Amino acid sequence: GQQVMQIPQYQHVQEGEDFTTYCNSSTTLSNIQWYKQRPGGHPVFLIQLVKSGEVKKQKRLTFQFGEAKKNSSLHITATQTTDVGTYFCAAYKAAGNKLTFGGGTRVLVKP
């Protein structure tokens, strides 16, 4: 099964509103990565979080790694139509080279 679980599976957002998507693991993660896949496209790396409690920002996107390194969140402010796509979190197991992806949150933006 998947190492990381994402909620919600779908997110319908009014343009201009904020939303948050969450990624949870039952085990402690060494790091966590986030990717975005546009419709019909391929996953594109957004960011990696490594430290407990780490927060990183990319313009309107804020990424956070939980204190216990078992969860992460992505918060998008003032959603735009360009934010449409599926956002995946992904994590490596402590002693492996396999990057495991969550099921993704599919974001639809209503203009």
Next chain:
Amino acid sequence: DAGVTQSPTHLIKTRGQQVTLRCSPKSGHDTVSWYQQALGQGPQFIFQYYEEEERQRGNFPDRFSGHQFPNYSSELNVNALLLGDSALYLCASSLRGGNNEKLFFGSGTQLSVL
């Protein structure tokens, strides 16, 4: 600087046939990972190749095999195709494939099994 390239982009096969997908990693990368992405799902790890050897494998049957060449390019072979093998097959490259490496994905091969 060429990114990850995959061929073909689309492929239609029938049950029982065999297929070979190809991938050239990003310039400077030496590690190739293959993923299967069913419609509406997250990418599922098939295996990773480094130094021409399969270094790690996901929960896929032996019908799925691969190869890495000295120039770091890679092939994914699937034998005895099943309807359930229909998916987008993604190749991702990285440097050394360590557990803190970000992956660069190709555009994928869309495989349809009829």
